[in-house]
Amino acid sequence: MPWVDIALVVLILSCLRLLGGSRLVACISTVALQGVLLGFVPLALHGVTVFSGVALAALTVAVKALLLPWFLRRAIREASILREVQPIVSLNLSLLFGLGALAFSGWAAARLPLPPGAPSLGAPTALFMVLVGLFLVVARSKALTQVIGFLVVENGIFLFGALFAHDTPWLVEIAVLLDVLVGVFVMGIALFHINRAFDSIDSRRLHELHDLVLDAPSANEGTP
Amino acid sequence: MDAPSALTPLIALCVAPLLLGVINRTKALFAGRTGPPILQPYRDLVKLARKGAVYSHTTSWVFRAGPIVTLAATGLALLFVPLGGVPAALSFDGDVVLVIYLLGLGRFFTVLAALDTGSSFEGMGASREVQFAALAEPGLLLGLLVIALQTGELSLSGMMAGLAADGGSWIALVFVALLLILLAETARIPVDDPATHLELTMIHEVMVLDHGGPDLAFVELGAALKMWLLGALVTGVALPVPGGPPALHLASGVMGMFGLAVLVGVIESTMARLALVRVPQLLVGAAVLNGVAFFLVMR
C-alpha cells in the first residue's frame, strides 16, 4: 500500500511544517491538509466498499478540513489578531525537537505490542503527531496556536484509531468528531470574548483572569 | 579509470558556465525579457581574463591567493564527482568527506581574502557566509550519510551508482534537502540574490567586491564549478540511471544538469528572497528533512 505510506510521510512533513511555520494562516491550512489525509487513510486501508466507511471519510474531511479551518480563519479575522506565531521556544529549536520526537516515536512504537496488518509507519506517525500537538500547546504563546495544537493531538489519536481499531462502531467515531467540533467552537467563542475584553490573546496573560473569579462583585470596577 | 570517467571533469570545466547562462535566460523569460545570450558567461570570462588588475593597499598575499586556492580546491574536488551514473575520474572510500572539505578550504580562503580588504562590506558578507556554511554542512553530510546507509557505499561514485536501483519517499526528501543546500551554497534566491548590487544585502557577491580582472575570472569559474559539483549530487539523487552505452549516461547527466539549471531559474523567478534571519531556519529545515529521510530509511 504505497499510497498510505506516502500519506503518512506527508503527515509527518505537515507536522514539521507546523513546528517551523511562522504564519498563522499557513498553519491553519496545514491542519486542513492533515484533515484531508486523515479522511483518506482509513478508506485506503479498509477499502471503498462499505458505505459507512465512505460516509465517515466524507464527514471527517468536512469537519477537519473545511469546517474547523474556516472557523479558525474567521476567528482570526474577527479578533484582528496579528497573523504571526509567537513562539516561546524558537522555531529552529522546535524543528530540532520535532526530529527528536520523531526518533522517540519510532523507538517507542517499535516496543508497543501492536496488531499486525497496519503499515509499519503508522504508529510512529500517530505518536509523533500527538507529541507535536502537545509541544505546540506548550511552546507557543498565542491561544489560537494552542487550539491548533489541540487539533493536531486529536488528529494523532484519530490516526491511531483508524489504523488499529478495525471494528470501532461507526457511532463512536461520529461522537468523537462531534466532541471535537463542539470543543473548538467553544474555544473559539471564548477566544473572541477574551480578546474583546483584554485586547490580547496572549495565553501567558490568561492567568490574570483568576483575580476576577475570586472577587467577582468588585470586578466591574476595573479590569487589569 | 576509463574514458567516460576521465571525460567528466573536462565536461564540467567546459559546460559549467553554461549553467549560469541557462539560469539567467530562464529568469529573463519569466520576466518577459529576452535576456542575455546563453553563452554570455564565456564572453564574460574571456573579457575578465584580458584585463589588468587593481589591488587595495590594505591587502596582502592572502587577497591574491584567495581566488587561486578556491579555484584549485573546487577543481580538485571535481575529479571525485560522478555524472549521470558514470563513475568519477577518481574515487576511494571516504572521498565524500574530502570533497566537502575541499569546498570548505575554498570557502576559508575566499572569506580570508574578503577580510583582507579591511572593508565593512566584505566583513559583513564573510560573517554571513560562515554562518550559513556552518549550518548547511551538517545537513549536507547527514544527507550523504542517508544515501550511504541505503546503498552501503562510502564513495561518491559508488553512492550515485547504488542509488540507481532505488525508490522510496526518502529520496524525495533528500532531493529537496540537497536542493535547498545547493541554493544556499551557490548564493541563489531565496538565500542570496546574485543580481543585487546593494552591498548591505549581498553575501557572496560582496565578498568578491574588490576583485577584478583575472582574479574575478577565477572566482566566477570557481563559483560555476561549485554549482556543477553540488548539482551533480542533486541530479544524481533525483534521476534514474538509464541502461545503455556510457555516452548516453554522460548525455543524460548533462541534460539533467540543464534541467536543474532551469529549475533553479524557475525557483529564483517565483520566490522572493528570505529575510536573513530566516535563512538559518531554512538550513535547519533542510537538515531536519534529511533526518526524516534517515528515520524512513531505518524502518
Next chain:
Amino acid sequence: MTLLLLAIAVLLGSAVAALGLRRFPRASALAGALGAVAGCTLGAVAAVPAAVGVSSGDLMLPWSVPYGSLHLGLDPLSGFFLVPIFFLSAVGAVYGLGYLRPEPGRSRAGAWFFFNVLVASMVVVVAARNGVLFLLAWELMALSSYFLVIEDLVTVRGESPGVRDAGIVYLIATHLGTAFLLAMFLLLGGSGSLEFDTLRAAGGAAPAGLLFVFALVGFGSKAGFVPFHVWLPEAHPVAPSHVSAVMSGVMIKTGIYGLLRVLGFLGAPAAWWGWTLIGVGLLSGVLGVLFALAQHDLKRLLAYHSVENIGIIGLGLGVGLLGQQAGLPVVAALGYAGALLHVVNHALFKGLLFLAAGAVAHGAGTLHIEELGGLQKRMPWTASLFLVGAAAISGLPPLNGFVSELCIYLAAFGGAIAPGRAMAPAAALAVAGLALIGGLAVACFTKAFGVVFLGEARHDRVRDSHEVGLLMRTAMIVLAVACGAVALGAWAVVPHLALLIEQVARQDVSAPLHDLSRTLGFVALASASVLLLAGLVAALRRALLRGREIGIAPTWGCGYVAPNARMQYTASSYGEPLTRLFTMLLRPRVERKLPVGLFPRSGSYETHTDDQARVLLFAPVYRLLLWVAARARLVQAGRVQVYVLYIAITLMVLIAVALGK
C-alpha cells in the same frame, strides 16, 4: 627503558641546575632550555620504538608505601603518548628561551625549574605502571603547572589579580578531579593490588559502570570535557605562551591517556559508555567552539578551542567504544585511530597557535582582538605560521587536522553501513555534530586570523608591531612543518600503529588499518595535488597579468571620503550572527550606551560572555558550600574557654561510652 630514565634524570638535573644558577639569568635559562631539549630528544628516541611495539624492559623497584612500587614501563600506549610530550616540550623550550626575557630584578629561573619538572612528571604519569606512583606523578604535574600558571603573578609592575584568580581556579579544579581519581583507585585497589599489569590481566574490575564514571569525571576534568573545563579558559591565557602550548597540547592529553588506560582495566565495555562519550564529546565540541566565537582575548579563544578538540577526541573514542562493543573491528580501529591521531595533531597545531599568539603578544603588545589588525604586514612570519595553524585546526585539507577528522568520519560511516544498522543513530549524531563543529571552527578561525592579521590596525599602539626573534620563529616553523609532514606521511605511519590500537580495542585491526592507510595515501596525494594545482593557477594568473597594468588604490568604501581603520568589521560583529543564533547557550551580558541627540557624538557596545558552566553549575555550588561553611563557623567561637569545654565534653563522653559497655 634506560634511555627513558636518562631522559628523566637530565630533565630533573637541568631543573635543579637552572634553579641553582638563578643569579646568572642567562646561564640559568640556557641550562633549563638545553636540559629540556636534551632530555626530550633522549626520551623521544626511547618512545618512538615503543609506540610501534618494540618492547623494552620495565623498571621495577619496591617501595615502602603500601600498594606502591616504582614501576615504569613502555608499552605502545605509553610510547605513543610520550612522542608528542617530548616533541612539543622540546619545541616549547626553544621558544621559551626567546620568549622569557630576563627582567631586571626578577629571575625567571623558577619558570625553567617548574617547566622541566612538569615535563618529567608528565613522562612519569604516562610511563607509570603502579597506581600510587601514577597519582603521585599526577599531583606533581598539577602542582608544577600551577606554579607555571602563576609565574607572571609578581612582575616588576606589581601583582596582577587576574593571574591569582586563574591560579586558584586551576588548583581547585585539578584537585576536584584528583579526588575522583583517588576514589577510583580506592575501588580498584579492592582487588588487592594497584599494579597496572595485574589489573589489566584480571580484566572486568567491578563495579565497572561506577569506575567508568569516576574515570570520566576525574580524567575528564584534566582533559577539559564540558562541564569540567572551567579551569582551561582561566589558566591557559595567563601562563607564559610556551607553557600554554605545552599545557594545551600535551598536559590535557594525559587525561585521555588515563581514560584509555583505565578502560583497559574494565574489561568488555558497555554500550552506554560509548553513548556517554559521544554525548560528552559532542557537548564539549559544540560548546567549546561557541564560547570561543564569543571571546575577545586571543589566548582565551585558543583555550576554548582546546575544549572543542578534546570533544572531538572524545567523540572518536565514543565511536570506537561502540564499535568495540558491537564487534565491528573496522569501526573500532578507525574510531580509536582517529582519536589517537587527533591527540598528536592537536598537540602540533594547538602548540603552533599558542606560540604564534605569544609572538603576537610579544610583537604587538596586546592580545585583545578588537585592537589588533594588519599584523600580516608587520609580522609576516607569525602571520603565515598562524594561518597554517588555523587551517589545520579547522580540519581543512591539505593539513593534519583533516586526517584525524576523516578517520572519525570513516568510523561513523562504517558503523552506519555495517549489517544490522545498530550503530546508525550514533553515527548520524557523530557525523552531523562533527560537521557542525567543523563549520563553527572555520567561522571562529577566520575571525581570529582575519581580524588579528588582516586589514589594518584598529588601535594606534599596534601600528608599531615588530616581528619576533629567530628562536621563537624557529620553534613555530618546526611545528608548522610537522603539521604538513603528518598530513603527507600519515598513510605510512598508520600500519605501524596496529599493536597500539589492538591494545586499546582488543580486536584484530590489521585489515582495517591497511584500508585506512590506503585511504590516507589517497588523501596525501590529493593534498599534494591541491598545492600543485594552486601553483598552476597562480602561474596562469601571472601569465595573464604579464605586461598588463596593475594599480594600487584604496579599498572601495562606497564612495565615503575618509575611510579609516575603525570602520573595519570588528570581531564581535563577525561572530554576531552565530552568537545570536546560539544566544540561549552563551547568554552574553551586553552593555550598551546608545548615541543620543541629533548629532550624536559617541556610543559604546560591549559584550561579555562568561563561562556558563561556571555561572550555572559551579558558582551556585560554591555559594552553597560557603553558606554551609559560614553556618559551621559557629563552632569556632575564638575563645579558649569554649575549646577547653569541647575537650572536656569529648573526654566525658568517651569515658561514659568506654566504661558503660
